[in-house]
Structure formats: structure tokens, C-alpha cells
Amino acid sequence: MSPLLPGLILHWKARLQGRRGPSPLQPYRELRRLWSKSTVDVAGTTVVYRLAPALVGACLVAAVGLVPVSAVGPNLGVGHDVIVLVGLLALARFAAAASTWDVANGFSLMGASRDLTISVFAEATLLLALVVVAVVTGTSNLLGMIAGTAGGAVWSSPALPLGALAFGIVVVAETGRQPFDNPDTHLELTMIHETPLLEYAGRDLAYLQWAAAARHWVVLVLAAQVFLPHPRDVWAQLALLPLVLVLMCGALALVETLQAKMRVLLAPRLLGVAALAALLGVIARGVGGS
Amino acid sequence: MTAVLYWLASAAIAIGVVVTLFAGQWRRGLGLQAAGAALFIAAGFATLATGHAVGAAFTSQLTPRLGVDRLSGVFLATLGVVAAPALAYSSRYLDGSGRGRLIGALTGVFVLAMVGLLCARDAITFLGSWELMSLLPAVIILVYRAADAESRRSVFIYIAITHLGGVGTWVAVLLLAHAGAFGTAGVVGPGSALQIGIALAALVGMGTKAGLVPLHAWLPRAHPIAPAPVSALMSGVMIKLAVYAMIRVFVDWLGVLPTWFGVLVLAVGAVSSVGGVTYALFQHELKRLLALHSIENIGIIVLGLGACLVLRAHGDDAWAAFALAAALLHTVNHAVFKALLFLCAGSIERSVGSLELNRLGGLLRRMPWTGGALFVGAMAIAGLPPLNGFASEWLTLQALLHVVMSGHVGDGTAGAVALAALGATAALAVFCFVKVVGLVLLGPPRRAHVRDALEVAAPMRGAVAVLALACITLGLVPGLLVSRLVAIAPWSGDAPVHAGLYVPGTGSLPTVGIAVVLVVATAVLIVLRGQRTPPAAPTWVCGQPVVPELQWSSAGFTKPLRLVLEVVLRPRREIDVRTHGGVVTELAYEGEVPNLIDERIYRPVARWSLAGAAYARRLQSGSLGMYVGYLIGLVLVVLIAGRIGWLG
Numbered sequence: 001m002s003p004l005l006p007g008l009i010l011h012w013k014a015r016l017q018g019r020r021g022p023s024p025l026q027p028y029r030e031l032r033r034l035w036s037k038s039t040v041d042v043a044g045t046t047v048v049y050r051l052a053p054a055l056v057g058a059c060l061v062a063a064v065g066l067v068p069v070s071a072v073g074p075n076l077g078v079g080h081d082v083i084v085l086v087g088l089l090a091l092a093r094f095a096a097a098a099s100t101w102d103v104a105n106g107f108s109l110m111g112a113s114r115d116l117t118i119s120v121f122a123e124a125t126l127l128l129a130l131v132v133v134a135v136v137t138g139t140s141n142l143l144g145m146i147a148g149t150a151g152g153a154v155w156s157s158p159a160l161p162l163g164a165l166a167f168g169i170v171v172v173a174e175t176g177r178q179p180f181d182n183p184d185t186h187l188e189l190t191m192i193h194e195t196p197l198l199e200y201a202g203r204d205l206a207y208l209q210w211a212a213a214a215r216h217w218v219v220l221v222l223a224a225q226v227f228l229p230h231p232r233d234v235w236a237q238l239a240l241l242p243l244v245l246v247l248m249c250g251a252l253a254l255v256e257t258l259q260a261k262m263r264v265l266l267a268p269r270l271l272g273v274a275a276l277a278a279l280l281g282v283i284a285r286g287v288g289g290s
Numbered sequence: 291m292t293a294v295l296y297w298l299a300s301a302a303i304a305i306g307v308v309v310t311l312f313a314g315q316w317r318r319g320l321g322l323q324a325a326g327a328a329l330f331i332a333a334g335f336a337t338l339a340t341g342h343a344v345g346a347a348f349t350s351q352l353t354p355r356l357g358v359d360r361l362s363g364v365f366l367a368t369l370g371v372v373a374a375p376a377l378a379y380s381s382r383y384l385d386g387s388g389r390g391r392l393i394g395a396l397t398g399v400f401v402l403a404m405v406g407l408l409c410a411r412d413a414i415t416f417l418g419s420w421e422l423m424s425l426l427p428a429v430i431i432l433v434y435r436a437a438d439a440e441s442r443r444s445v446f447i448y449i450a451i452t453h454l455g456g457v458g459t460w461v462a463v464l465l466l467a468h469a470g471a472f473g474t475a476g477v478v479g480p481g482s483a484l485q486i487g488i489a490l491a492a493l494v495g496m497g498t499k500a501g502l503v504p505l506h507a508w509l510p511r512a513h514p515i516a517p518a519p520v521s522a523l524m525s526g527v528m529i530k531l532a533v534y535a536m537i538r539v540f541v542d543w544l545g546v547l548p549t550w551f552g553v554l555v556l557a558v559g560a561v562s563s564v565g566g567v568t569y570a571l572f573q574h575e576l577k578r579l580l581a582l583h584s585i586e587n588i589g590i591i592v593l594g595l596g597a598c599l600v601l602r603a604h605g606d607d608a609w610a611a612f613a614l615a616a617a618l619l620h621t622v623n624h625a626v627f628k629a630l631l632f633l634c635a636g637s638i639e640r641s642v643g644s645l646e647l648n649r650l651g652g653l654l655r656r657m658p659w660t661g662g663a664l665f666v667g668a669m670a671i672a673g674l675p676p677l678n679g680f681a682s683e684w685l686t687l688q689a690l691l692h693v694v695m696s697g698h699v700g701d702g703t704a705g706a707v708a709l710a711a712l713g714a715t716a717a718l719a720v721f722c723f724v725k726v727v728g729l730v731l732l733g734p735p736r737r738a739h740v741r742d743a744l745e746v747a748a749p750m751r752g753a754v755a756v757l758a759l760a761c762i763t764l765g766l767v768p769g770l771l772v773s774r775l776v777a778i779a780p781w782s783g784d785a786p787v788h789a790g791l792y793v794p795g796t797g798s799l800p801t802v803g804i805a806v807v808l809v810v811a812t813a814v815l816i817v818l819r820g821q822r823t824p825p826a827a828p829t830w831v832c833g834q835p836v837v838p839e840l841q842w843s844s845a846g847f848t849k850p851l852r853l854v855l856e857v858v859l860r861p862r863r864e865i866d867v868r869t870h871g872g873v874v875t876e877l878a879y880e881g882e883v884p885n886l887i888d889e890r891i892y893r894p895v896a897r898w899s900l901a902g903a904a905y906a907r908r909l910q911s912g913s914l915g916m917y918v919g920y921l922i923g924l925v926l927v928v929l930i931a932g933r934i935g936w937l938g
Contacts, residue, residue, distance in 0.1 A: 039819065043826040044734055046654045051812070054819065058811035062804065077807045081797030083687050084675065084804065086713070091674045094720050101728025105831050109842045116721040117850040120714055127687075127713035131706055134796075135695050140688065141797035199830055203819045268854050275710060282706045286699035 002064070002217035003027035003210065005249055009177075010184075012253035027213060031206050039202035045102045052099035053200060057207040059092040060214040067218050069225065070237040071147040080142040082130050085218070086123060089174075092211065093119060096196045103199045111195030114264050118180065118192060121271040122173045125166055128278035132163030133226055135285050146225045150232040157288045162281030164227040169274035171219045176212070177252055179262040179270070192264075220248050293344045295333035296358060299370075300405060302326030307398035316391050320381040323398045327373035330405070333358075334367025338774050346411045348473020350466070355411035360778045361542075362408045365527075365534050368622050369408070371760060372526040372629040373401045375753035376519035379633050382747040383518060383640065392433055397520055400426040404523075407531055413467040420459060423531065424452050424499070427524055431516050441515050448512040451498060455505045458495025462488045462539060471543050475780065480545045489551055492539040493558070500532035501585050502592060503562040504887050510569075513581035518636020521577065522629035525584045530621050533591055540599060541614060542780055552599030553704045556693075559596050560711035563589025567718040568859070571725070571851065572883040574844045576635050576645040579726065580628065583671065586715060587624040590686060591617045593708055597689040598779075600705070606696050611782035612793055613689035615775035620682035622771065623670070623764055627679060630667040630757035634660050637746045637754065638730065642739060647726070648843045652735035656743040661731045663754035668723040670761045673716045676805035678764035683716060684799050685772070685791055692796075725847050736841065766801055845881060852883065859883050 014021020100108035137148025303326035309319030345357030384390035407419035435441035566585030594617030654661035693705035
């Protein structure tokens with residue numbers, strides 16, 4: 001399901017820019033094309049280069065299995081803890097960055113260093129946003145978080161809206177959308193999450209592209225089911241989810257069209273603003289009464 | 291029964307020391323010492339599991355007593371887990387010369403001094419072992435480096451800072467013994483001035499030993515110049531014993547400390563962790579990087595300890611026990627992977643000759659055992675699932691989350707800031723160790739002698755392999771250890787035993803499940819990837835030719851972070867361009883990230899102290915008459931004071 005999300009964003013961005021654009025199903029065709037091509041091997045690399053795409057794919061598979069789509073979800077062995085999710089994303093980032101050192105491609109290394117720099121601030125902000133929700137719902141288990149933020153009562157205090165604002169900025173950072181990154185090109189100067197793609201082809205590249213799409217899925221489902229108002233009933237949540245995801249893809253496309261890419265080294269300031277917003281949310285919750 | 295094991299282990303180490311120093315078969319002596327350390331592992335874990343204290347209880351009398359309880363047991367086991375591989379490693383790392391044997395023997399005495407500290411049950415043995423534990427590494431460094439100028443200076447700074455800060459330890463312990471509270475909780479009243487005084491003195495004194503910012507300046511100087519197994523012991527165990535002392539004072543003996551003290555401990559831990567890892571990122575020598583990284587991990591342990599204190603002040607005893615268990619779990623985990631990293635660094639130094647990160651590369655192929663172990667250690671220290679670093683960081687994050695959830699506004703905000711700091715630290719650690727792994731193990735070798743590097747001898751390989759295995763095991767089943775660690779807090783009982791980490795009322799960490807899912811998914815994806823093996827081609831790099839001189843360096847990789855944090859770090863840069871007739875002939879670049887605490891705090895303090903000492907030197911006039919005059923004056927003052935009644 002996840003390749004549909006970047007496909008939708010790309011389609012609407014094109015529409016907003018006055019072009020016809022690719023169909024939302026284009027990423028699926030891309031994956032199928034890559035599946036039938038052969039991989040490449042770089043001379044002088046070790047097992048890290050060969051294993052990295054599979055490991056990144058495995059981490060995102062585990063992450064997709066971790067994030068439930070409603071307040072009731074099966075335990076696929078990885079549990080539902082949100083800190084584990086942050087850890088799995090960190091492992092994927094480590095594997096991708098290690099593979100860039102293995103191929104010693106200067107462009108990939110530049111992208112990897114920027115990715116890791118931004119991740120320092122993005123991870124702190126992500127944790128703070130999740131802390132706001134954890135304080136409101138009293139648990140770090142995602143099932144409990146989804147159940148706890150359901151209904152309209154929790155939205156009356158300013159804590160959760162501030163957390164949602166912070167998480168919104170983190171969503172843009174994690175999916176690699178403008179103003180943090182330009183996902184339409186494959187230049188080293190504008191690639192942050194996509195860095196190891198340069199030296200891979202065929203099924204390896206398919207794994208990495210699917211992993212990027214899965215990252216969209218994970219953060220957007222989290223945003224929909226935790227940081228936006230959602231109903232209490234499980235079936236209503238499931239029915240509403242596709243609509244909310246589509247709306248959020250539209251919102252991301254709008255943000256990308258209206259925003260220019262900001263200078264990479266100024267991106268931490270934006271994340272710092274988001275972190276302050278989340279901290280304010282925590283203070284508001286503490287003052288408001290818990 | 292366990293008492294017999296402890297005595298046997300100590301005896302084995304003692305005999306091993308003598309054999310190493312005097313006998314012809316000095317390697318057997320080191321092997322005997324390693325066997326003794328291994329016995330400590332068994333005995334320590336046995337004490338932890340059963341909970342039966344061995345030997346004497348704590349006493350405030352100044353008579354030597356030895357005993358072991360649960361907290362000592364877990365630290366003794368950690369000491370064994372680090373010392374056994376390190377001593378086995380030394381048998382090949384050191385040579386058979388007189389100096390090598392002396393270092394081997396002194397390492398054993400160092401281990402015994404640490405055992406003495408952990409088993410001390412009275413103030414005299416405690417302080418005596420504390421001092422011995424501080425002095426022995428200095429001796430070892432001087433012997434190893436043959437007392438050259440640089441090592442003399444580093445050892446001087448180490449001893450000076452340790453003793454200046456260590457005044458706090460002496461003050462705290464002696465005040466406790468004087469009040470009769472050395473070993474007995476509840477004697478010192480909560481909220482009293484004595485309690486706060488002891489707590490602050492202990493924080494300063496033991497914090498210096500642990501390497502908390504701003505008293506950490508000795509750590510990056512002393513750890514890199516010691517021999518690798520001793521660095522492993524210093525970084526893995528010695529600084530943890532300061533944490534042991536802090537846990538004894540803050541958690542066991544002082545009763546419930548006020549909330550602001552817990553927040554102070556949280557603040558110190560957060561600053562240490564973020565500061566330590568940020569400065570570690572910019573190092574280009576592997577051992578110095580690892581030493582600065584130890585500061586970060588001590589910061590994380592102290593964060594767990596701070597969370598415990600804050601939760602205890604709120605009355606949330608169950609969660610305070612979990613926070614303490616988090617700090618102890620990270621202690622054990624950090625000891626294991628830091629020792630692993632230092633021993634691998636020692637192997638690389640033996641095999642290649644230098645640890646300059648920009649001059650290594652490609653060692654995963656040349657030294658598969660050491661390289662693989664270094665990779666596992668790097669992943670563990672970066673806090674990546676499913677290894678042990680992630681488990682203890684997860685538990686610490688959960689404890690801090692509970693501080694935010696349960697606290698009032700002030701503590702909750704402090705907890706949230708600490709949590710954000712820990713998150714940033716984790717991401718910075720990933721950054722740092724991607725750099726280390728990439729520069730040391732991956733990519734093309736950067737110098738000819740690195741291309742021809744050979745793997746090291748079997749004991750050195752075996753030692754690091756055992757530690758890597760310990761990392762993986764602790765990552766898979768941390769719950770077995772945590773269920774016993776929760777029981778260490780004096781107010782709590784036993785917790786149920788699981789393989790993963792389960793805390794009440796919130797999310798859980800199913801370690802085995804995560805490991806299985808990751809391994810199975812990776813295997814499936816590799817199988818699906820297919821068997822088509824294309825011919826190997828050079829790196830594409832967008833069609834450009836690959837130029838070996840243009841490879842990325844450590845400074846280049848961390849440049850974005852250096853630029854983002856420019857205001858805080860104030861990096862310095864000097865570029866020298868020489869032209870001849872309009873054509874650039876030579877370009878020299880020099881950059882550094884200065885150690886601001888050294889420049890802004892230590893240097894002015896040292897300058898003022900020396901100026902004050904120069905002024906006070908005027909008292910030493912050299913004339914006998916003046917000195918007799920001083921003595922008469924002192925006697926007069928004492929007589930007058932006794933007459934008036936100032937002296938009790």
C-alpha cells in the first residue's frame with residue numbers, strides 16, 4: 001500500500017504546477033521495472049554493501065508491522081512500542097550510511113552526512129512530540145496512544161495540538177519533502193534520505209525505494225491515527241484512514257508546491273521551533289493538570 | 291559457597307600477579323588472572339540472582355570489613371566480564387620484557403583494587419581502595435610510555451583533577467561515617483543540611499571520577515595513552531565504580547533526597563551525554579574518540595540515576611526501581627561494548643601502527659574477526675536494535691517518560707528536556723559510529739601498510755569475539771538481567787522474569803521478537819534478491835574517475851554538524867594559499883574544534899591558582915628566624931583560642 005502515497009503526492013504536485021503528471025500508480029510500475037533488472041556490484045566492497053538494502057527493507061518491514069492502523073492491531077512479534085519504532089528507523093539510517101562509506105562515492109557520502117546531521121534534530125523533535133502524546137494518554141504503546149487520543153475531549157487542551165504541529169514538521173523532515181529536501185531530483189545536494197540509491201540497481205534499488213515509500217506510510221499513519229482527531233470505534237477508524245491519508249498526501253503536495261527548499265544548515269532551526277512547540281505542549285499539560 | 295568462590299577468585303588473581311611478575315611462564319600468570327576474573331563473573335551473578343549477601347555488613351566503625359551484596363555482585367560480575375577478556379588479550383598484546391610483565395602484574399593489582407572497593411564495608415577500606423584504584427592506572431601509563439614528556443603531563447593532569455575533585459568523595463564518606471550513616475539508611479534526616487552537604491560533596495567527588503562534565507578533562511587525556519586492556523578496564527569499569535559509589539550514597543544511605551537534587555543530577559547527566567558525544571564526533575584519533583564517548587555513556591547512566599531520584603522524591607517507588615535498573619543495565623552494557631571497542635582499537639594499533647582515522651580503511655576485509663567485532667561493538671554503542679545498547683537506552687527513555695508523566699510542571703519539563711537530550715545523543719552516537727565504521731573498516735585502504743595489514747593472534751581475536759557475543763546475548767535477553775536488577779533497589783521486591791523488557795502500564799520491548807523478525811525479513815529479502823552475480827565494476831560516482839586522494843576524511847563527514855553548531859563549538863580554521871604568478875601552487879588547511887571547557891574554565895583557574903601560589907611563596911623566605919617566628923605565632927594563636935574557648 002505504501003508506494004501509493006508518494007505516487008499520490010507526485011501526481012498532485014504535478015497537477016498544482018499545471019502539468020498532467022504521472023499516475024498515482026507509477027511507483028508500482030517503477031518497482032516492477034526494477035524487479036526485472038539485474039543488480040550491480042561495486043569493486044572493493046564488503047558484505048555491508050550487499051546486505052544494506054535487505055537490512056533497510058527488513059527494518060521498514062518491521063516498522064510497518066509495528067505501527068497499527070487502528071486501536072486494535074495484531075502483535076507481529078515486534079510489539080507496538082513507539083520508541084522501538086524510532087530505533088528501527090535509526091538502524092535503517094545506519095545501514096544506508098554505512099553502505100555509502102563502503103562504496104566511497106563522494107556524492108552519497110555528502111548526502112549521508114547531511115541525513116545524519118538532520119536526523120540528530122529530527123529524532124529529538126520526534127521524541128518530544130511522542131512524549132506529548134504519551135503524557136496525554138499515559139502509555140508509550142501505540143495501541144494505547146490511538147485509543148487514548150480518540151474522540152474530541154483530548155483536543156480541548158493545547159497540549160495535543162502543539163504536539164501535532166511539532167509532528168507535522170517532523171513528517172516533512174522524515175519523508176524528505178520540501179522545505180527539507182527535494183525528492184524529485186537525484187542530485188547529491190538535494191538528496192537526504194535517498195543517498196545510497198546512487199550505487200544500487202535492480203532489486204536492491206527496488207528495496208530502497210520501497211523503504212522510502214514505507215517511511216511515508218509509517219509517519220503518515222502515525223499522524224492520522226495519533227495526531228489528528230479520530231473516532232473511537234475501530235471500524236470507523238479503519239474506514240476513515242484511507243480518506244485521511246489521501247488528504248494528508250494532498251496537504252504535503254500543497255506544502256511542497258508553496259515552499260522553496262531551505263538551506264540545509266538552517267533546517268535544524270525549523271526542527272528546533274517544532275521541538276519548542278512540543279515542549280510547550282508538555283508544559284501546558286503539566287500546568288493544565290494531570 | 292559464594293564466599294569460597296570470591297576468595298578463590300581473588301587468590302587466583304593474586305597468584306597470577308606473582309607468576310606474571312617473577313616466573314618464566316608469565317603468560318600462564320595472565321591466564322590465571324583471567325581465570326580468576328572469570329570466577330568473579332560466576333560469583334557476582336550468583337549473588338545477584340539469589341540475593342544472599344556474603345560476608346560482613348556495612349559499618350560506620352573504622353575497622354576493615356569485607357562483604358558482598360547484590361549491588362556489589364552485579365558490579366563484580368561486570369568487572370569480571372571486562373577483566374577476563376582483557377587479561378587474556380594482554381597475554382599477546384604485551385611482550386615478554388620486564389616492562390611488559392610489570393604492566394601485566396599491575397593490571398592484576400588494578401583489578402584487585404577495584405574488587406577491594408566493591409567489597410569494602412567500612413570507610414577505611416573504601417577510601418583506601420578508591421585511592422589505589424586512582425593511582426594504579428597512572429603508574430601503568432608511566433611504565434607503558436616509559437615516562438615521556440607527554441605522558442607525564444597527561445598523568446599529572448589526571449592525578450591533579452582526580453584528587454582535587456576527589457576531595458568531595460573523602461568529605462562525603464567521612465561525614466557519613468562520622469554521622470554513623472555509612473551503611474545504614476535513615477540516620478541522616480531527609481532535607482537536613484547534612485544530607486544536602488553530603489549529597490553535593492558526593493556528586494562532585496564521584497562525578498569527577500566518573501567523568502561528568504565539567505570535571506571530565508582528565509578522561510580524554512588519560513584513557514588514550516594507556517595500553518589497550520588497561521584502557522578497557524578504565525573506561526569499562528573504573529568510571530562505573532564511581533557510579534557504584536553514587537548509587538550507594540544517593541540511593542542506599544541518604545534516604546529520600548529532595549526533588550531539586552534529582553533534577554540537578556538529570557541536568558548534569560544530560561549535559562555530559564550531549565557534550566561528550568558532540569566532542570567525540572570531531573575527533574580523528576580512535577582512542578580519544580572512544581574516551582570522549584565514555585563521557586556520553588556515563589551521562590546516560592547518570593540520567594537513569596537522576597530519574598530514579600526524582601521518582602523517589604515523588605513517592606513513585608516502583609518506577610524508581612525501574613529507573614535504577616535502567617542505569618545499572620546501561621552500566622553493564624557499556625562496560626561490555628566499550629571494552630570490546632578498546633580491545634579492537636588495540637588490535638588495530640598493533641597491526642597497522644596508528645589509530646589516525648583518516649589513515650585507515652578497508653580493515654573489514656584484512657582483519658575479519660577484529661573488524662566484525664568492531665562492527666558489532668559500534669552498532670551496540672550506537673544504540674541500534676536488537677543489540678544491548680538499545681535495550682538499556684529504551685529502559686532509560688521509559689524511565690524519563692515516566693518522570694514527565696508523573697511529575698509536576700518543573701520536573702516534567704526537566705524530564706522532557708532530558709528525554710530530548712537522550713534522543714539527540716542517540717542520533718549523534720549513530721553519526722559518530724557510522725563515521726568510525728566507515729573510516730576504519732570500509733572503503734578502500736588509504737595507506738599501503740593498511741592494505742597489507744594482518745589479523746592478530748588468537749587470544750586477542752578470541753577476547754573480542756567473546757565480548758561481541760556478550761553484546762548480542764545481552765541484546766537478546768536483557769529481561770533476565772533486569773528482573774534481578776529491579777530487586778537491587780532497597781525498597782522493592784522481585785520482578786517477574788521475561789526475556790524481553792516489560793514495564794508495567796506502558797509499551798514493551800520484545801527483544802527476541804524484534805531480532806527474529808529482522809533476521810527473517812533480511813534473509814527473505816536476500817533470497818528474493820536472486821543469484822544473478824554481475825561483474826564487479828568500479829564505483830560509478832556519476833561517471834567521474836575515482837581519485838584516491840579525494841576520499842572523504844573525518845572532518846569532511848562531520849562538517850554539516852560543525853557548521854550547524856558553529857555558535858556553540860566555535861571551530862577554528864586556517865587556510866594558507868600560496869600562489870606563483872597567479873597560479874595556486876600550494877594549499878594548506880588546518881582546522882580544529884577547540885575544547886572550550888579547557889580554554890574557558892580550566893586555563894583561567896590554573897592561571898589564578900599559580901598566581902596565588904606565587905604570591906603565597908613569599909612566605910617561604912628561607913630565613914630560619916622567620917620560620918621560628920611562624921611557629922611561635924601559631925602556638926600563641928592556639929593558646930589564645932583554647933583560653934577563649936574556640937576549641938572544643
